[in-house]
Each structure stands twice: as C-alpha cells, then as structure tokens.
Amino acid sequence: xxxxxxxxxxxxxxxxxxxxxxxxxxxxxxxxxxxxxxxxxxxxxxxxxxxxxxxxxxxxxxxxxxxxxxxxxxxxxxxxxxxxxxxxxxxxxxxxxxxxxxxxxxxxxxxxxxxxxxxxxxxxxxxxxxxxxxxxxxxxxxxxxxxxxxxxxxxxxxxxxxxxxxxxxxxxxxxxxxxxxxxxxxxxxxxxxxxxxxxxxxxxxxxxxxxxxxxxxxxxxxxxxxxxxxxxxxx
Amino acid sequence: xxxxxxxxxxxxxxxxxxxxxxxxxxxxxxxxxxxxxxxxxxxxxxxxxxxxxxxxxxxxxxxxxxxxxxxxxxxxxxxxxxxxxxxxxxxxxxxxxxxxxxxxxxxxxxxxxxxxxxxxxxxxxxxxxxxxxxxxxxxxxxxxxxxxxxxxxxxxxxxxxxxxxxxxxxxxxxxxxxxxxxxxxxxxxxxxxxxxxxxxxxxxxxxxxxxxxxxxxxx
Numbered sequence: 111x112x113x114x115x116x117x118x119x120x121x122x123x124x125x126x127x128x129x130x131x132x133x134x135x136x137x138x139x140x141x142x143x144x145x146x147x148x149x150x151x152x153x154x155x156x157x158x159x160x161x162x163x164x165x166x167x168x169x170x171x172x173x174x175x176x177x178x179x180x181x182x183x184x185x186x187x188x189x190x191x192x193x194x195x196x197x198x199x200x201x202x203x204x205x206x207x208x209x210x211x212x213x214x215x216x217x218x219x220x221x222x223x224x225x226x227x228x229x230x231x232x233x234x235x236x237x238x239x240x241x242x243x244x245x246x247x248x249x250x251x252x253x254x255x256x257x258x259x260x261x262x263x264x265x266x267x268x269x270x271x272x273x274x275x276x277x278x279x280x281x282x283x284x285x286x287x288x289x290x291x292x293x294x295x296x297x298x299x300x301x302x303x304x305x306x307x308x309x310x311x312x313x314x315x316x317x318x319x320x321x322x323x324x325x326x327x328x329x330x331x332x333x334x335x336x337x338x339x340x341x342x343x344x345x
Numbered sequence: 346x347x348x349x350x351x352x353x354x355x356x357x358x359x360x361x362x363x364x365x366x367x368x369x370x371x372x373x374x375x376x377x378x379x380x381x382x383x384x385x386x387x388x389x390x391x392x393x394x395x396x397x398x399x400x401x402x403x404x405x406x407x408x409x410x411x412x413x414x415x416x417x418x419x420x421x422x423x424x425x426x427x428x429x430x431x432x433x434x435x436x437x438x439x440x441x442x443x444x445x446x447x448x449x450x451x452x453x454x455x456x457x458x459x460x461x462x463x464x465x466x467x468x469x470x471x472x473x474x475x476x477x478x479x480x481x482x483x484x485x486x487x488x489x490x491x492x493x494x495x496x497x498x499x500x501x502x503x504x505x506x507x508x509x510x511x512x513x514x515x516x517x518x519x520x521x522x523x524x525x526x527x528x529x530x531x532x533x534x535x536x537x538x539x540x541x542x543x544x545x546x547x548x549x550x551x552x553x554x555x556x557x558x559x560x561x562x563x564x
Contacts, residue, residue: 136392136429137415139408162429189468199466207467210391211433211475218430229437230478234456234509237474249439271409283409287392288429318428335408341400341416 113277113327114306118148121300121326125154125265128181132160132217132261133171134268134292137190137338140285141170142269144302144330149174156181160261162213162288164188169336178202186210190338209237212258214291219260221294221323228255266296269330270319273303274312277321290319299323302330347518347536352486354379354563356445356516359484365389367436367476369446370414372486376445387423389441391472393432396424413472433472437479444480446473448487448512450502453550455512455524457485458504470507477508489517489547496549498522498530519544521561522552529553534561 115121122145135141149157150173157180164183165172174180175193182204188194197203208216209231219227228246232238233254242257268289271282279301281289293299306329347355353375360366360380367389368374377399380386388397390412397412398419406417420426435441450458457477460470477483490496498515515522521534529551532544535558545552 136413137411139392139411139415185469187469187471195466207469209470209474209478210429210472211436214429214433229475231437231475233478235474235506237470283407283426284390284393284411285409286426286428290428291430337406337408337411337417339411339414339416340406341418342403342406343400345402 112275113321113324114275115326115328117328117331118144118302119151121145121302121328122148122152122265124298125152127154128156129154129264130158130160132263132266132292132295134287134289135161135163135170136284136287137163138165138170138336139338140269140281140287140289141165142267142300142302143333145267145300146170146173149179150177153177153179155179158182158184160184160213160217160263160292162186162210164191164194166190166338167193169334175203182206184208184213186213214288216258216261217288217291217295220262221291224260226257226259228257230255232256261295263296264298266292266299268293268299268301270301270303272305272307272312273301273324273327274307274309274321275327276309277301277324277327278312278317279303279319279321279324280312280316281318286318293319294323296325298325300325301327303327304330304333346539350375351536351563352516352518355521355561356484356486357381359514360384360386360443362386364442365395365440366443366445367391367441367480369444369473371447373445373447374414389432389435390418391429391432391436391476393427393429394418394420394424396421398424433475436475439479439481441480443482443484444476445484445486446476448485448497450497450499450504451485451487451512451515451524452499452501453524453530454528455510456502457507457512458502460507461505463505473507477511480511483512484514484516485512486516489519489544496547498548498550500550519547525553531555532558534559536561
C-alpha cells in the first residue's frame with residue numbers, strides 16, 4: 111500500500127470551492143507550510159477552516175486570508191493577525207470561536223466514530239447558546255455538560271516530522287498539538303512530512319498516528335518553521 | 346501595594362509539593378519564578394506538555410517546542426509531550442491540581458470573566474473556558490480595580506462570562522481573598538501597608554471581614 115503523491119498540488123486533488131478543511135498546528139508551530147502554499151496557488155474559495163489559530167498576516171493561514179479564500183474560521187484564539195481582524199470587523203469573514211479543548215475533542219470524536227461529545231466547557235456562557243445541555247453525575251459531582259458535535263471536514267491537512275509511504279506518522283515535540291486529531295477527522299487526509307521513509311523504517315511502537323487515517327502523503331519541499339514568540343534566557 | 350511580581354510571589358506560596366500546575370499567560374507565568382526550594386511541581390502547558398522548563402538559552406530555541414503562549418520553552422527531565430485532546434482530557438478529568446489564571450472580573454459567587462470585552466476585537470477564549478469549567482482548584486491573579494479605579498470584584502460580572510462558580514481564591518495588589526461557596530469575598534490577608542478600609546472601598550461585591558486581618562508575609 112503506497113499513499114505517496116508527488117507534491118502538495120497533487121495531494122489537494124478534489125478540493126472544491128466551499129469545502130470544509132481542518133488544519134493542524136498551534137500558532138505557527140507544526141503548520142502544513144507546503145500545503146498552505148499550494149492552497150494559495152490553487153485559489154479555491156469560500157473555504158471553512160477549522161484550525162486552533164489563524165496564522166499571522168504573512169504566514170500560515172494568514173496567506174489564505176490575504177487572498178480572501180476563507181469564508182469562515184472555526185478557532186479558539188485568533189489574536190495575531192491584522193487582516194483577520196479587518197475581515198472579521200467588516201463582516202467579510204465569519205468567525206466561530208470555540209473553547210480549545212472542545213475544538214480538540216470534536217476533531218477526536220470524528221476520528222473515533224462518535225457523533226458528539228459532552229463537555230463542561232462553556233456552560234453558562236454565550237458558547238452554550240442554542241446547544242443541548244445534559245446533567246450528569248460524574249467524577250463525584252453532578253453538573254451540566256454541553257453537547258458538541260464531531261467535526262467531519264472534507265479535507266484534513268497536517269504536517270508530521272516523519273512518515274512512511276503507508277501513512278504512519280510521527281510528530282516532533284509540541285508540533286504534535288492538534289495534528290493527530292485533525293488527521294483522524296478528515297474524509298480525505300493529507301500528511302506532509304519533513305522526512306518520508308519506507309515501511310519498516312519507523313518503529314511501530316513509536317507511531318503517533320496509524321496510516322489508516324492518512325489518504326495521501328508527501329515530503330515537503332522546505333520548512334521555514336517560523337517562531338512566533340522567541341523567548342530566551344542569557345547563558 | 347503589590348506589583349505583578351509581588352502577586353506572583355504570593356500565589357507561588359499556594360503551590361504545594363507534588364502538584365501538577367497549569368499557569369495562564371501574564372502574572373500566572375511569573376509564579377514559576379517563585380516556587381519555593383524543595384517544592385517539586387510539574388508544569389502543564391495545554392498545547393501538550395507536562396514538565397515544561399524555563400526559556401531556552403539564546404541560540405537553543407526550537408520552533409517545534411513552544412508553550413501555550415507560543416513562547417519558545419524547554420523540557421525538564423521526566424517531561425512528556427502529547428496531543429491537544431489528551432491535554433484537555435487530563436484537565437477535564439481533574440488530574441491537574443492547580444490552575445492559576447488572570448481575570449478581568451470575578452463575581453462574589455466565583456463567576457469569572459476573562460475573554461471578551463464587547464466592542465473590542467475578540468481574540469477568543471483559547472483554553473480558558475475548558476480550564477475554568479473543569480479545574481477544582483483555581484486561583485485568580487488580577488488587579489483589584491481597573492484603570493478608572495472601579496472594582497473588578499463585583500456582585501455579578503458585567504462582561505461576558507468565561508465560567509460559572511469556579512474561582513476559589515483571588516490574589517490582587519491589595520490582598521488575598523477566598524470566594525466562599527455560599528457567596529462573598531472573604532478577606533484573608535492584606536498586602537503590606539494596605540488597610541482593610543482600602544480593600545473595602547476597592548471591593549464592590551460582598552466583602553467578609555472576620556476579626557483581625559493579618560498582613561501577608563512574602564518571604
């Protein structure tokens with residue numbers, strides 16, 4: 111079984127205007143740089159993007175916003191992007207802000223074959239408006255939980271550190287973040303990797319996401335890996 | 346009156362040996378600098394770290410290793426990395442012993458508002474709603490009054506709520522207060538040089554002053 115495609119462009123075959131995409135990454139950490147560049151080039155419009163953040167003005171999903179390709183963002187925190195703010199305030203861009211753990215778990219539910227989850231996050235807040243509330247006795251306490259639906263994106267796009275041609279993935283450090291969850295939720299899942307290897311070269315015990323969830327895989331051309339907040343201490 | 350570091354220093358005294366602790370952005374992050382010697386804690390960062398260490402030495406930054414504030418960090422011996430669902434799983438399951446975060450307003454029944462100001466650009470709640478909905482031990486680091494001198498410890502929150510009845514303890518530039526389960530801010534300690542009257546005037550919600558209130562000891 112070989113899921114290798116030549117490049118990001120080939121990986122995005124079948125993407126149409128108006129589709130829903132989920133993308134891995136936390137801030138700029140672990141974002142699928144090559145696929146984002148290919149999305150910009152492809153120019154498919156009215157996309158709904160599920161991603162914890164929306165990049166910065168000139169990198170990450172900010173590049174898609176610049177081209178006005180995104181109709182709606184579903185995120186937990188979007189603070190670092192002036193073009194995002196402009197489009198949101200002018201009403202060009204729809205924004206659905208949801209709690210970070212809810213975002214992660216709704217993606218996970220998609221990959222776990224569960225239509226919905228119950229979470230206490232957002233109970234009593236505007237996040238709860240219009241949602242079903244159920245009361246459970248759990249963990250020694252009776253309290254309210256919100257029902258939140260699983261995500262089922264048309265395309266999921268992630269970046270991993272290493273992957274094999276069967277789609278098995280290993281992530282590096284905190285570049286893991288949402289990526290395995292995004293990958294498991296997609297109807298079509300694209301993985302771009304820093305290093306693509308042959309089956310047998312990865313230790314099966316160290317695989318973070320089994321290849322069954324991955325539809326197409328390719329080795330990225332290059333990675334800038336931009337740092338958003340460079341914080342250091344003196345030697 | 347305490348400065349930001351003073352607030353962090355006082356909160357750090359609440360961190361006990363063996364705790365797993367989640368520190369929010371701002372003053373809570375500073376608490377890590379004041380954890381007493383001999384108190385061993387594991388810091389959780391909700392983007393997927395247990396065992397977060399200090400900032401890296403110049404030149405050692407790793408773009409793949411950041412905290413929930415998107416700052417470059419390091420790992421301590423015994424650290425673990427995991428995905429975001431597991432990270433919020435351990436928060437929801439109350440495995441994290443203490444959560445320290447900032448707030449714009451807290452009400453006398455423990456409601457917290459810290460994510461949105463109507464009319465201003467909304468950046469999002471990040472992990473704050475998940476944390477306050479699940480954590481059993483939440484300490485808030487905040488200013489007692491806003492820039493206009495108005496109290497941020499209120500009968501009820503005026504800003505959009507982040508979570509209901511969740512704050513247990515507040516440390517401000519003026520003092521330390523418990524939020525009682527039956528409602529009300531119980532004054533426990535005064536900041537150095539601050540009178541009970543000063544705190545009373547700065548607290549719009551119900552303040553409970555029971556007997557002599559000691560001045561806090563920071564060192």
